[in-house]
Each structure stands twice: as structure tokens, then as C-alpha cells.
Amino acid sequence: MAAPSSSSTRLRFMERSVRERAPPLLTDLYQFTMAYAYWRAGRHREPAVFELFFRDAPFGGGFSLFAGLTDCLLFLRHFHFTEEDVDFLRSVMPPHTDPAFFQFLQSLDCSGVTLRSVPEGSVVFARVPLMEVAGPLAVVQLLETSLLCLVNYASLVCSNAARFRLAAGPRRKLLEMGLRRAQGPDGGLSASRYTHIGGFDLTSNVQAGFLFGIPVAGTMAHSYVTSFSSLEEVWPQTLVALNGDGDPVDVISLTKGWLRRLCELLGAEPGKIREGELAAFLSYAIAYPQNFLPVIDSYSVGCSGLLNFCAVALTLCELGYRPTGVRLDSGDLCRQSLEVRRVFTLCREHFSVPAFDSLVIVGTNNISEQSMAELNRKENEINTVGVGTHLVTCTKQPSLGCVYKLVEVRGRPRMKISEDPEKSTVPGRKSVYRLLDSEGHPFLDLVSLAAEPPPQAGLPLSCFPVGCAAAAAATSVTAAQVVCLRQEVFANGQVTQPLDSTVETRATVQSSIQTLHERHKRLQEPESYTVALSESLHKLVTEIQRGSGGSSFLLAN
Amino acid sequence: MAAPSSSSTRLRFMERSVRERAPPLLTDLYQFTMAYAYWRAGRHREPAVFELFFRDAPFGGGFSLFAGLTDCLLFLRHFHFTEEDVDFLRSVMPPHTDPAFFQFLQSLDCSGVTLRSVPEGSVVFARVPLMEVAGPLAVVQLLETSLLCLVNYASLVCSNAARFRLAAGPRRKLLEMGLRRAQGPDGGLSASRYTHIGGFDLTSNVQAGFLFGIPVAGTMAHSYVTSFSSLEEVWPQTLVALNGDGDPVDVISLTKGWLRRLCELLGAEPGKIREGELAAFLSYAIAYPQNFLPVIDSYSVGCSGLLNFCAVALTLCELGYRPTGVRLDSGDLCRQSLEVRRVFTLCREHFSVPAFDSLVIVGTNNISEQSMAELNRKENEINTVGVGTHLVTCTKQPSLGCVYKLVEVRGRPRMKISEDPEKSTVPGRKSVYRLLDSEGHPFLDLVSLAAEPPPQAGLPLSCFPVGCAAAAAATSVTAAQVVCLRQEVFANGQVTQPLDSTVETRATVQSSIQTLHERHKRLQEPESYTVALSESLHKLVTEIQRGSGGSSFLLAN
Secondary structure, three states: OOOOOOHHHHHHHHHHHHHHHOOOOOOEHHHHHHHHHHHHOOOOOOEEEEEEEOOOOHHHOOOEEOOOHHHHHHHHHHOOOOHHHHHHHHHHOOOOOOHHHHHHHHHOOOOOOEEEEOOOOOEEOOOOOOEEEEEEHHHHHHOHHHHHHHHHHHHHHHHHHHHHHHHHOOOOEEEEOOHHHOOHHHHHHHHHHHHHHHOOOEEOEHHHHHHHOOOEOOOOOHHHHHOOOOHHHOOOOEEEOOOOOOOEEEHHHHHHHHHHHHHHHHOOOHHHOOHHHHHHHHHHHHHOOOOOOOEOOOOOHHHHHHHHHHHHHHHHHHOOOOOOEEEEOOOOHHHHHHHHHHHHHHHHHHHOOHHHHHOEEEEOOOOOHHHHHHHHHOOOOOOEEEEOHHHHOOOOOOOOOOEEEEEEEOOEEOOOOOOOHHHOOOOOOEEEEEEEOOOOOEEEEEEEEOOOOOOOOOOEEEEEEOOOOOOOOOEEEEOOEEEEOOEEEEEOOEEOOOOOOHHHHHHHHHHHHHHOOHHHHOOOOOOOOEEEEEHHHHHHHHHHHHOOOOOOOOOOO | OOOOOOHHHHHHHHHHHHHHHOOOOOOEHHHHHHHHHHHHOOOOOOEEEEEEEOOOOHHHOOOEEOOOHHHHHHHHHHOOOOHHHHHHHHHHOOOOOOHHHHHHHHHOOOOOOEEEEOOOOOEEOOOOOOEEEEEEHHHHHHOHHHHHHHHHHHHHHHHHHHHHHHHHOOOOEEEEOOHHHOOHHHHHHHHHHHHHHHOOOEEOEHHHHHHHOOOEOOOOOHHHHHOOOOHHHOOOOEEEOOOOOOOEEEHHHHHHHHHHHHHHHHOOOHHHOOHHHHHHHHHHHHHOOOOOOOEOOOOOHHHHHHHHHHHHHHHHHHOOOOOOEEEEOOOOHHHHHHHHHHHHHHHHHHHOOHHHHHOEEEEOOOOOHHHHHHHHHOOOOOOEEEEOHHHHOOOOOOOOOOEEEEEEEOOEEOOOOOOOHHHOOOOOOEEEEEEEOOOOOEEEEEEEEOOOOOOOOOOEEEEEEOOOOOOOOOEEEEOOEEEEOOEEEEEOOEEOOOOOOHHHHHHHHHHHHHHOOHHHHOOOOOOOOEEEEEHHHHHHHHHHHHOOOOOOOOOOO
């Protein structure tokens, strides 16, 4: 296999990855038991429509991002059961299951399935049907768990990343580094992919760089620093100046000289400086004279790490190289970053090293959305923030809760009328429109019946907001612009739109969030965005609810 | 590929799965940058020892389970970089990286690595080194992220399952059904595997059944029920009695008859019974006369679902079949289960159907550890509980936080002396012993230097408990029995112990938890288990801490 340098090679990789990670047996058993019951009743080919949506925006926010579509499409394209799959199913289904059903299973594919979806990377809202999956009843039922599994975490972690990005502001660089804390290997890989799409700049995950072209970053762990104990371990002990005459320079002497001058300048105690740490930094700088960015808190930032960094960085500067910066991984990052920057500035002035002006400070210490927001409020000098656990596990809400509900069979609307009104569904095949105001901000998503004409910009429209107390009351709105939110992306067994690359989806996310009004995108107590049913759809819901009692089938015989 | 019917085929599947999910590029970039710096300094072959441990037991509990070892071993056995991996690394490492380093990478494997580990499925405690990874410095450093990634979630979700099991009591059947809410496909598969190991009986995940032999379960979703609207959709409308003369019986008339008698018996209103729901139940029962377990809350349990179930179940009984039970998926499960059981008992007595005595009630409604514990306290008739989101995402604490720390290089102990005392490490290569009291309960894990003789049962022993306020004070303990906690499981590129099957590991979990004293395993405010350093190890720590200041390398030149 070749390295995925081109987008078509990358696509092949992703396709293989979806096949391997999400084989069609990776689903709930009840999909098969239901499929058999449909098949047994001769209903398996009845045209049916399911919708995928979530009931509440994640993290107490006002919006979510929608992600995972590409994987869903690759899944649909390859959906079929192998002989071995069917053998296994035969062993778990009840013994009297008709053998012809297993032949039917083996003949299945998604050639009869049509998928309409909002674009990957869009801002979306609770209770809006994001995907519409139409096709033979047994097949579209069988797709449920896989589609939910591919969309749920992708959308959740992408939304989480977008919130971290909003909390961090647009300028700071964000590094994802959660691989070791994710739900195993693939959880980690999905996290790297979808947090990049959600607004992170870099990942520590090399495989994510390999597969998705995400820029990778990372320099050293504390173990590297603690693996050194004395300067004798530094080897080679020389470095050739960048544009020099090629003679190797003894960097140990040079660095010791800088360290003495630094101790004088800063009034530091030479006795507190860790020799092993200096050895680690020097050894690293000799290996990477143009990429020197050590972690400086293995012992004490103020008494040792910062001094050792500056001494090695000054040596590099003297030899014509540009050191990169430092990483802080514990304690009060804001306070430390100010002190670090103060020392950098002092060095720059005192030793006339302009390179010290552009040194980068990376902060990584169990950053949560809240500490990111605090970071943005407090004075600090941190240029890049690395986030792991809270980002990939979505501590604040570790699952999105997308659901997949039946809305139509044989052209007839279907509705679940639960005793828990939250769990009732909206029947019928639908269209979804986003209404924008005169400034281009979306202000309402309109869910109407597919057969209705689209709303017209500039004309007042009566509709029924969902999920609020005044649910029964109609409201009148006028859109400056109307966008049809979903498009057909899969039909006749084929993906019908070009698949977006990671870069393109990332751009969709940013532009989609940018159009959002501040009141909907603020992280704390956002104003809830209005999702409304058209008059016709509202009428249908009311009719079905009204007609739901009074069945008299028991009287007839 | 064959279905994994034998344990050896299953192992091959798992091996391939680890290779595909956790290729050696699935790691943090800094592992490679550090490896290069070691290589450049000629230190890459220095013998080094890392330890894997966690700092706090998860979920505020007193213990954790250790899981993921099998995957780690399969990972180590196959660890090597392909040409394509190395090509990609060349493209992300700084341009002046010595080309010979990439040849070195391509030659790497784990033939020089030795792994000592606690057994998979054991009860373990915070700050005890669970795995010791010894080998060439560059190689054992490169393994960090992969081992953490394979152990962290496996151990976390296994521990979470064990807590649900403790909360549920030993008798109730537990069903895992979290696939759609996990971190993507592999998160879902890992969840099914390790929650079964942790104490769950069943999974809804078919692929987990296929790969790991876990019993699978599931019958129908609400969509199945709402897909029916009238009895005309039931087909075939007949069923042959189990031991009858083979004449098909009209089950619609039969069921209607039962429904009328039920309405009379229970004083129910026929007009409130949903015809579509009855059609769905009947159709399902015709397909699965011996496996009839519908979800009965699509509309109203009391007014429709329960009556429809009983009518169809009575029809099945009349024809000699045994209905299985019902599923409740919303509302107050305890209260509903009592009402459902009351009606079952009434039917059993009134209609003389003994099969109604053994009907199963399954409850599935966003169950958390807390609601599971409540379920155990409140009166109810639920036999099987299905758990999804809270189980697989570990809402209460979505990451375990295992770390991997360097403790020895070239035979010399290494220690991180952080300003944050929590983050300091314990130096040196160690042995770990579990001390049991006279009743066989473990009461202390002793961490000593590898060179020390093991503690003797029956002899008093002085040691230093870690992580408590009186950290400096020695304590004397006498064990009735001493168990060496870790054993060598990988050496010379080979797995040196037979790999446990899922069934065996599940048994280890249960026996390991059973030996635990009640005060350590209770879910709320457990008494903390003592982990202690031997006198020699404590002395080493103190010496290194004392010797950590006063470096005078700057004076020499």
C-alpha cells in the first residue's frame, strides 16, 4: 500500500478503514430479528423512511456540528454480508428461522437506499432531521446502529472541538493530544480527525497525519528529560554553526558559559540547576538545532528548566540557529507563561538575541473547556494549547444521543406517540429549510412536508416552533434568504456528491459557525435557536395524535 | 476467513484486529522525536525500564480492574514499521534528520523487550506498577502511547461494568447495548468485550458475539412496532400448534378472543388498545413463536402494550409455545414491572397458564450506576437490565489516566521530582506483592526493589504506606499469605504465557473481586486500600530526593 499522498489514495484508505472497523455485523442483534420478522411477513421490500436526529444540543450549548457523513457513505457503498457473517447469524438466530432468509441477507446491498443529508461539518440544531434514509424497510432498519455509531461520536467530538476553539479565540494554536485517553485506538483516531475538523490545528497522532493529512506536532516527554543524569551523556558534544566554517563547536562549554551569565542576570542559584535536564536539552538541541522545544517543568521551571532552556537556546542562537520555544505541563500555566516571557524579553534585550522575540510557549495541563475560557480571560503568554482527556472523552457530556426513527412506510406517515412527550416523533417525509435574516444569520430551521413548496424569501410564513412551552402557538416569520438544508448524497448504490476532504469539511465548520449569531453560539446560556414545523406538518401531527385513540378493531371479527 | 469457532481462530482474528486498529504509527509524534534524539546520542540501546500505573482508582471507588493485556501482547508481537510508515515519518521529521535513523526504525521489533504484568482481569490499586516494560531505551519509549491506549479504556470500562454488576447484585442478568453511543465502531466493540469481562452477561453487539463468543441478545425496537398500523399487515395470519396435528390456526381470531377476555378480567378499555401494536406483536410471534419478547411501551404499557402482549402470549401458550417476556424502555421501570408482574400472575391464575410464571421482564431506560443501585433497593420485578450510554462512555469518569513512567536507565534508578508531589515517580526496578490476611482478603500491596527478597508470610514487615498524610511513617504488617502480583508475559519477541480467553478473564475478574474485602469494594466511600513501599525502596526515594539539590556541575569546566 502506498502512503496516502493524494486525495484519491486517502479515500481508498478511509474506505478500507470503514470496512474493517464497521463491518455490517457490528450492529445490534435486534436489527436482524426485526429484519426476519419483516421478511417473514413479506414486508421487507416496503418503501420506508427513517430520520436521524438528536433531541438536545450537546454540552448545554446552542448548537452542534454534524460529522461522520463520509464514513456513512463509504459504509453504505460497501454494505453486504459475507458467507461467514451469514453463517454466524444462522448460529445466533432461533433454530426454526427459515433458511431462505439467510439467502435473502446475503443478497442485500444498498442499491435501493437513498440518503439525503445536511452537509458534513454544518452547524445543526436539536430535533432537525439531519439524515433521511429511504429504501426497503428491512434494509433501512438494518442500517440504524451503524449510522448512529458513525455519526454520534464524530459529531460530538467535532462539536466539543468547536467549543474549545470558541473558548480559545481564533488566534491561539490548538493541539489535540488525546490518543492515550480515548476509547481505544479507533476512538483516538476518530478524535484526531474530527477535532481537527472542529477547529484544532495540530495533532500529536502520527497515524492521523498519515491518513488524513492533519499537521502533526510533538517534541519530548518528561521521561526524555529524566533519562539523563549528567552532561557526560551528551553525545556528540559539538555542533557546527548553521552558516559557519564547518568547524564543530564545543556546545557544552558554550552552554555552561551562557548559564553562568544567565544566573548573574537573573540572580539565580547555580546549585539548583539540574545537570540531567541540561544534558537532555543539549542532547535534543544537537539532534534538532532548528526545532528546539523542550518541556521545562520536569523539576522546577523557575529554578532549573527555564534557565537550562535559555542557555541552550542562546547557544543555538550564537551558532545561527533559531530555537522554537518551551512547553509547560504543570502548575499555573498563565502565571508561569508570564514569567517565562519576562525572562525571554530580558534575554532578548540583555544579550541582543532577536530570535527570543518569537519563542513559542506551549501549555498542556489537563485543559478543560472551562480552563481554556479562563486562559482567554486571564493575562498570559501561551501561544499554543495542547488538549487531551477533556477533548476526546467529552467529559462534559460523553455521548450525543442521536436517534434513528421511522417516519413513513408505504407512503403513509408513521409516528411514535409516547407517554413521554419528549420521545414522540414527527411523522412523514420532510424537507428542511434554514431561514436567514437580512444580515445573513440563520434564525430558524423550518421542517415541512416533502410535498410542500419551499418557503419564499421576503414573504411572511406561519409556522409552529417545537420544543418550547408555547408549542401550540403559531408564529409568523419572514426570511431574507432561504437555504435548503439537505441534499441527496447517496442513491442507486452510489455516492452522488463529491466527498469533501478533511480540509474542506474543516472550512465548512468554520464558515458555518461564523454565520451563526453570537447569541446562539455563546458557550454559556445561549439563546435557543428556533426549529419550527410548517403549518401542514403541524396539522398532520395534530391529526395523527387526535386519531390515535378510539380504535374499534376488537368489535369487528 | 472462517468464523472464529475455535479459540485459535479467535486469536488470529484478534491479532489481525490489533494490527489493523493499532498500527505502530498510531502514537504520539514525540515518541519518534525522542527516539531520534536517543539514537543521535547513541543511547537508543541503553537498557531502560518503564512502568505503567494509574494515580487514582476510577469512579471514586476503591479499586480498578486491569484489562487490555492480551491486546498489548499481540501488539508487541507484531510491532514493526513498514516502508510506507517510514516514508511518512521521513516527511514529518525535520529535514536534517540523519537518513540512517530511518533504516534503524525499519529494523526495529520487540525482540529485546521484556514485559512483566499483573494478570488480565485482576483487581488492582492506584500507584501500583501494573506493567513493567524493559528493553532498549528507544524501543520501550516508542511503545508508550500504544500500551496506554490499549490498557486505559479496556481497564476503565471493565471496572465500570464490575461496578454495575456490584450495584445490580449477582442474580440479575445484565445486557450491554452501548454500541451506538460509544466512541465509534471500535469503541463500541471494546466496550462489548470488556464489559462482558467485567461482569455483563449479554451484549446486543453481533460482531462482539462473532469475535469474542459473547452471548448476544435483542428482539425489537419501537420502529418495528410503529411500522404496523393494522391487523391486515399481519402475514401469514396462521400458526401451526407446536405439537399439534399440523393444521394452521387463525391466530388473529384467537388473539382477539384473548384480548376481549383480558379486557374483561382487567377492566380495560378496548378502545385504547393500539391495533398497530397488536399487529406488530402478532407478526413477531408468528416469526418467533418460541422467542416472543416485544417492547411494550411504544404507546401505553397499561392501556395497550401489556394487554397486547398478554393476548398474543396466551395465544402462543394455547398452541403449546412458551412466550419469553417483555421489555420496558421508558418511565418508572420499577413501578411498571410490578404492575406487569401482577397482570402476569393474574393471567396465570385466571387462565391457568403456567408459562406466565417464568416470563422475563427486561428494563432498559438510560440506566446509570446510581439508578442500578436504586433498582436494587426498590421493590421491582425486573429480571434483566440493559445498559448503554452510561456503561460504555463511563459518564462518571470517562478516562482512567494510566501513565507510563521511566524508572531505570542502565541499571540506575530514575525519578521525576516534580514541584507537584502527586506527579513525582517512584524510582527503580521493582517487585510487587499482594499481602492477604488470614481470611484470604488482600489488605496491602507491597512495592519493593526487584533485588530484595520477597516478604515472608507470618513474619512482621515494616513498610511505608504511600499517598496518605502519614506518608513518612513506617507501619508494621504481617501477612498470612503473600502473592507475587506480576509475572513475565513477554520476552525475546514471544508471548511467554498462554493467552486467556474472554471466558477465562471474566472468571479471573469475578474471583479477584470476590476475594476483596467488603470495605474496599463497596461503591460509595470505600475504605482506601493500602499500597506501601518496602523499607529499601523508601530509603532509595529519600536518598534521591535528598541528593536532588546541590549540583555543582557549573563550577567544573
